[in-house]
Amino acid sequence: MNDLFGPKSSPKSAPKPASRRAGKPSLASGAEPGPDAYGAHDIEVLEGLEPVRRRPGMYIGGTDEGAYHHLAAEILDNAMDEAVAGHASTIEMRLEDAHTLMVRDNGRGIPIDPHPKFPDRSALEVILTTLHAGGKFSGKAYDTSGGLHGVGSSVVNALSSKLEVEIARDRVLWRQDYARGIPLGPLTQLGNAPNRRGTMIRFSPDPEIFGPLAFSPARLYRLCCSKAALFRGVQIRWSVEPSLLKAGDETPPETLIHFPNGLADSLNAELPADASLLAPVWSGDADLPQAADGRTGGRVEWALAFRETGQASLESFCNTIPTPQGGTHETGFRAALVKGFRAWGDHRKNKRAAAITAEDILGATSAKLSVFVRDPQFQGQTKEKLTSQEAARLVEGALRDRVDHWLGGNPVQADNLLAFFIERAEERLRRRDQRDAPRKSATNKRCLPGKLTDCTRSNVAETEIFLVEGDSAGGSARQARDRETQAVLPLKGKILNVASASVDKMRANQELRDLIEALGCGVGRDADMSRLRYGRVIIMTDADVDGAHIATLLMTFFYRELPELITRGHLYLARPPLYRIVQGSKTVYAMDDRDRDRAIKREFKAGAKVEVSRFKGLGEMPVSDLKRTTMDPARRTLLKVISLPEDRLATSDRVESLMGRKPELRFQFIQDHARSVELLDV
Numbered sequence: 001m002n003d004l005f006g007p008k009s010s011p012k013s014a015p016k017p018a019s020r021r022a023g024k025p026s027l028a029s030g031a032e033p034g035p036d037a038y039g040a041h042d043i044e045v046l047e048g049l050e051p052v053r054r055r056p057g058m059y060i061g062g063t064d065e066g067a068y069h070h071l072a073a074e075i076l077d078n079a080m081d082e083a084v085a086g087h088a089s090t091i092e093m094r095l096e097d098a099h100t101l102m103v104r105d106n107g108r109g110i111p112i113d114p115h116p117k118f119p120d121r122s123a124l125e126v127i128l129t130t131l132h133a134g135g136k137f138s139g140k141a142y143d144t145s146g147g148l149h150g151v152g153s154s155v156v157n158a159l160s161s162k163l164e165v166e167i168a169r170d171r172v173l174w175r176q177d178y179a180r181g182i183p184l185g186p187l188t189q190l191g192n193a194p195n196r197r198g199t200m201i202r203f204s205p206d207p208e209i210f211g212p213l214a215f216s217p218a219r220l221y222r223l224c225c226s227k228a229a230l231f232r233g234v235q236i237r238w239s240v241e242p243s244l245l246k247a248g249d250e251t252p253p254e255t256l257i258h259f260p261n262g263l264a265d266s267l268n269a270e271l272p273a274d275a276s277l278l279a280p281v282w283s284g285d286a287d288l289p290q291a292a293d294g295r296t297g298g299r300v301e302w303a304l305a306f307r308e309t310g311q312a313s314l315e316s317f318c319n320t321i322p323t324p325q326g327g328t329h330e331t332g333f334r335a336a337l338v339k340g341f342r343a344w345g346d347h348r349k350n351k352r353a354a355a356i357t358a359e360d361i362l363g364a365t366s367a368k369l370s371v372f373v374r375d376p377q378f379q380g381q382t383k384e385k386l387t388s389q390e391a392a393r394l395v396e397g398a399l400r401d402r403v404d405h406w407l408g409g410n411p412v413q414a415d416n417l418l419a420f421f422i423e424r425a426e427e428r429l430r431r432r433d434q435r436d437a438p439r440k441s442a443t444n445k446r447c448l449p450g451k452l453t454d455c456t457r458s459n460v461a462e463t464e465i466f467l468v469e470g471d472s473a474g475g476s477a478r479q480a481r482d483r484e485t486q487a488v489l490p491l492k493g494k495i496l497n498v499a500s501a502s503v504d505k506m507r508a509n510q511e512l513r514d515l516i517e518a519l520g521c522g523v524g525r526d527a528d529m530s531r532l533r534y535g536r537v538i539i540m541t542d543a544d545v546d547g548a549h550i551a552t553l554l555m556t557f558f559y560r561e562l563p564e565l566i567t568r569g570h571l572y573l574a575r576p577p578l579y580r581i582v583q584g585s586k587t588v589y590a591m592d593d594r595d596r597d598r599a600i601k602r603e604f605k606a607g608a609k610v611e612v613s614r615f616k617g618l619g620e621m622p623v624s625d626l627k628r629t630t631m632d633p634a635r636r637t638l639l640k641v642i643s644l645p646e647d648r649l650a651t652s653d654r655v656e657s658l659m660g661r662k663p664e665l666r667f668q669f670i671q672d673h674a675r676s677v678e679l680l681d682v
């Protein structure tokens with residue numbers, strides 16, 4: 001076996017090993033290191049703030065826009081820590097020019113007395129020029145701070161072409177200036193400051209590190225809003241030099257940001273006006289158990305909006321630091337919610353509640369969670385994930401009781417939510433079973449696509465399947481459907497154009513395969529209508545040009561591959577509205593612009609205000625509207641797709657010219673008919 005560490009050349013010619021006894025390595029005579037030899041001289045020891053400038057990514061996660069704005073967050077976080085500790089009430093952030101930001105607080109001010117370990121330097125200078133210097137290690141000066149590592153300010157200083165700091169303490173104002181982490185002079189007393197206290201930092205990120213990047217007013221403003229929502233005891237005065245706001249930028253040039261109801265205020269502000277909520281926003285806060293030494297154990301605060309439709313989200317924070325990658329506080333939060341709802345199910349003797357998971361709840365919820373804990377552990381300096389083990393237990397413990405109380409105090413609401421989550425859980429299980437079915441049983445011949453949400457009734461004539469455009473519309477349709485008779489199959493975007501595709505390409509296309517499997521009756525020569533699994537096949541796409549295109553592709557597919565679906569009258573088009581028009585308690589839906597204008601003129605009182613909303617797509621449409629206008633058999637209108645026998649030849653020609661392999665025919669048709677197109681929705 002080769003000795004991996006042994007000499008590569010023959011023992012005879014090998015240089016003698018360097019002596020270790022001398023205490024200092026020596027080189028064998030005549031063996032001067034060549035210019036390429038790797039030795040001690042290659043090992044650099046970076047001192048002071050040099051490592052930050054050489055490897056900024058390690059401290060701020062990179063040198064991109066996110067990292068650039070992370071510098072602002074570091075300074076703002078220090079001011080927030082001062083506020084959360086009860087020493088500051090107002091923070092000011094001003095974007096003075098595209099590259100210069102000023103942050104000021106009215107807290108205690110960074111200490112300026114000489115540091116005991118470095119008596120010739122102020123604590124301020126030590127903080128700004130030394131890594132791992134800070135007042136948050138012991139927990140004496142701050143209970144639950146976002147700062148932990150003692151590097152934030154020094155990193156900002158190292159990466160700034162200039163940084164000015166002013167401290168107002170004991171009615172005296174001090175100032176020191178830095179460039180790239182190096183003090184430009186001593187800390188100097190500027191004079192008396194009888195009405196001022198706290199810290200002001202003005203800095204400009206170094207273009208040598210960040211190139212041409214600049215601050216984004218919108219991003220900084222959002223940062224201030226999200227911080228202010230996390231601590232109701234603080235107000236943030238935001239301003240930006242107005243010339244930095246581009247046309248159309250909705251960022252206010254100056255405003256006072258304050259959320260007296262904390263997370264609930266900010267969640268409400270972010271929810272779309274027409275968000276269909278299953279219950280009013282639920283928010284609250286609770287203390288975490290005290291530490292053994294009697295000091296505060298911290299707090300947890302939450303706000304939840306249970307949504308019938310729309311995008312689910314969970315935004316979490318620890319000690320005001322955003323944790324986009326979640327962590328242990330989220331684990332505790334999820335556990336408290338799921339256990340709470342299952343317990344409510346037990347209380348209601350509803351055994352089906354046992355199937356609920358945290359995903360079933362949070363997959364239909366916009367939520368915010370903020371915790372304040374002592375000595376938090378994060379992953380890395382950018383602190384994107386909380387890893388403190390005890391946070392899960394503390395948060396779950398504090399929240400569990402509150403969930404129980406809330407559900408018990410609002411039983412009707414609790415029952416509604418429970419039913420909704422059970423339905424989500426059962427649907428998830430059904431999907432899983434459908435996916436696993438062919439694997440579980442070799443005798444099960446039918447292999448239904450995983451995306452299909454089937455209906456339960458066995459009498460085929462009474463059932464229908466909705467072919468919908470995309471997963472988001474699929475989600476809404478699943479909620480709006482009648483589970484017994486209506487199935488939903490979401491199709492991803494535009495399906496293959498079968499009129500111009502080869503048979504092999506068609507067979508390989510997953511969307512078409514899913515569709516064929518769901519219908520169950522085969523296509524082409526294999527088609528057997530007696531095996532069709534639904535009485536009606538309904539194409540339901542958005543009421544816009546893309547939707548019409550998808551519907552056309554589907555109709556072409558059926559026309560070519562399963563014509564009997566049309567000739568026997570099984571194929572339909574749903575007619576979702578494009579507009580909802582409301583005046584007082586009256587609501588009217590309109591299919592298109594003309595319909596809308598006519599409705600406004602004829603159906604509503606003239607002069608009074610009407611509210612018109614345009615549905616961006618089926619996925620955005622509130623479930624109740626989708627059900628009422630498009631899916632409920634008692635109230636909807638469907639268009640039946642027909643092909644008259646005498647027209648078949650003409651239809652076939654037209655399909656070939658519009659959808660087939662000869663684009664020149666399509667072009668000719670568009671030219672011939674361009675004048676008859678009145679309105680194009682693009």
Ligand SMILES: Nc1ncnc2c1ncn2[C@@H]1O[C@H](COP(=O)(O)OP(=O)(O)OP(=O)(O)O)[C@@H](O)[C@H]1O
Nearest residue numbers: 078110134135136147148149150151152153154199
């Ligand atoms: N605005 C401020 N008011 C009072 N003290 C401050 C302020 N900003 C910074 N300090 C003091 O300076 C110390 C160092 O701050 P720095 O930002 O370098 O690190 P940190 O906040 O302790 O930890 P982290 O590196 O995790 O942010 C803080 O611990 C605090 O004692």
